[in-house]
Amino acid sequence: MSNYKPGAYGRNYNYNYSSAPPRPAAVQPPPPGAQKSKHGYSTMSSIASGALATYNFNAPKRKIRTEEEYFDSDGEGEEGQSGAGMAYIPAPGSPSASDRRRAGGGSASAAKDDSDSEEDTLDAFMASIEQQAGKGKGGKASAKKPPAKGVRDDIEGEDDHESFFRYMEENPNAGTHNDESDQEIEYDAEGNPIVPVKSKYIDPLPPIDHTQLKYEDFVKNFYIEPDDIGALSLLEIDQLRHKLGIKVSGPLPARPVTSFAHFGFDESLMKAIRKMEYTQPTPIQSQAVPVALGGRDVIGIAKTGSGKTAAFLWPMLVHIMDQPELRPGDGPIGLVLAPTRELSQQIYSEAKRFGKVYNIHVVCCYGGGSKWEQSKALEAGAEIVVATPGRMIDMIKMKATNLLRVTYLVMDEADKMFNMGFEPQVRSICDHVRPDRQTLLFSATFKKRVERLARDVLTDPVRIVQ
Ligand SMILES: Nc1ncnc2c1ncn2[C@@H]1O[C@H](COP(=O)(O)OP(=O)(O)OP(=O)(O)O)[C@@H](O)[C@H]1O
Ligand SMILES: [Mg+2]
Numbered sequence: 001m002s003n004y005k006p007g008a009y010g011r012n013y014n015y016n017y018s019s020a021p022p023r024p025a026a027v028q029p030p031p032p033g034a035q036k037s038k039h040g041y042s043t044m045s046s047i048a049s050g051a052l053a054t055y056n057f058n059a060p061k062r063k064i065r066t067e068e069e070y071f072d073s074d075g076e077g078e079e080g081q082s083g084a085g086m087a088y089i090p091a092p093g094s095p096s097a098s099d100r101r102r103a104g105g106g107s108a109s110a111a112k113d114d115s116d117s118e119e120d121t122l123d124a125f126m127a128s129i130e131q132q133a134g135k136g137k138g139g140k141a142s143a144k145k146p147p148a149k150g151v152r153d154d155i156e157g158e159d160d161h162e163s164f165f166r167y168m169e170e171n172p173n174a175g176t177h178n179d180e181s182d183q184e185i186e187y188d189a190e191g192n193p194i195v196p197v198k199s200k201y202i203d204p205l206p207p208i209d210h211t212q213l214k215y216e217d218f219v220k221n222f223y224i225e226p227d228d229i230g231a232l233s234l235l236e237i238d239q240l241r242h243k244l245g246i247k248v249s250g251p252l253p254a255r256p257v258t259s260f261a262h263f264g265f266d267e268s269l270m271k272a273i274r275k276m277e278y279t280q281p282t283p284i285q286s287q288a289v290p291v292a293l294g295g296r297d298v299i300g301i302a303k304t305g306s307g308k309t310a311a312f313l314w315p316m317l318v319h320i321m322d323q324p325e326l327r328p329g330d331g332p333i334g335l336v337l338a339p340t341r342e343l344s345q346q347i348y349s350e351a352k353r354f355g356k357v358y359n360i361h362v363v364c365c366y367g368g369g370s371k372w373e374q375s376k377a378l379e380a381g382a383e384i385v386v387a388t389p390g391r392m393i394d395m396i397k398m399k400a401t402n403l404l405r406v407t408y409l410v411m412d413e414a415d416k417m418f419n420m421g422f423e424p425q426v427r428s429i430c431d432h433v434r435p436d437r438q439t440l441l442f443s444a445t446f447k448k449r450v451e452r453l454a455r456d457v458l459t460d461p462v463r464i465v466q
Pocket of ligand 2: 308309
């Protein structure tokens, strides 16, 4: 048995450790009544019989072997298959060791003589102890592993679960909807989506020198104060404003009115208003329409649903109807800027409803809509354009339209528009419109800071608050 190598049992051992359930410790207490050597060690045969009594080898090719049988057998392959529980424990100086040494087949002497192995007797003893205890992977390889390399990759290293949890800790937003590209759309109180902040990065229009441009003269003032309103005393006017719940400031504002008849609209527009079943002007309309018809700039602040849209649309129609018809290549006469697509579409449908009375064309331009379609509609010509600021700038840059004929400029939801970062764009559009235009600004609320900004684009405005 010169080919025996201590600790080599596991080399050919077929047991799959990685997938197997934990095994019982291989070291078995000596069975009761086990034979003891005179040095106090249990003899090999007694250990083997005790261990094998409880051990279940998966492929027991060999029957229980005694120490003698083991060393008498040939072939290394067999060693591995049956030897896991059979490690030889040579006690230094034990009679069995010296016997084997004498016989030339002892493991201790074999180990010593073997050029492959540098283990001394003590090492071999420790290795076999370890192997018996099932700590190593059952062979020379693990027994010989230097302690520095004794790292269990399967325990010390990160497994799939651990790396997943570490990643989730380092990236708390990983896998959430708002991860990267999908920016969530926010909605304001009225359910209109708030345009993402990036919109403000649309380049405003470059400055323009109006002195180099030749503008046609135009008429602003179409308002003739009705006799019964003119007959009212200042106190009665104050009382009327109080009754309507409106406050007015600014130089020489027109008086408020109490009926549609006071606006002086022609029959076709009156018919359209009657068709809408409006019985009388809303408070903001009662005051803002006479002021706007008079050609004055307006700041109109009135709560949601108070009829602001019509308050700037009706005077706009009168204003447009006084001007020469559009020629090919002309831009709009009335321009309405609104902060969102939804709002511009609402204004658009109301403008169309009243505009068709005079066969006035309206075009709506907003971000997200087809630029090509919008530019074609603009090129076809429209007296009124309702637009979000960014898209309006795009259209002007594309030369789909121009602002040369704009004389009536409206900013609806002006507060929002200035607040949402559209200010540079709105301002650049206003700067592109002839300075003597009429400008109207409507909003449900108006913060002081924003109103101060907005006033730059107005001239002597009449401020109406409902
Ligand atoms: N004189 C009127 N009489 C009755 N209803 C009117 C009158 N004028 C407008 N309306 C209607 O009131 C509703 C609200 O009008 P509008 O959309 O102009 O309000 P708004 O002040 O602009 O509100 P928001 O702040 O929500 O834009 C519309 O359906 C409109 O048709
Ligand atoms: Mg409105």
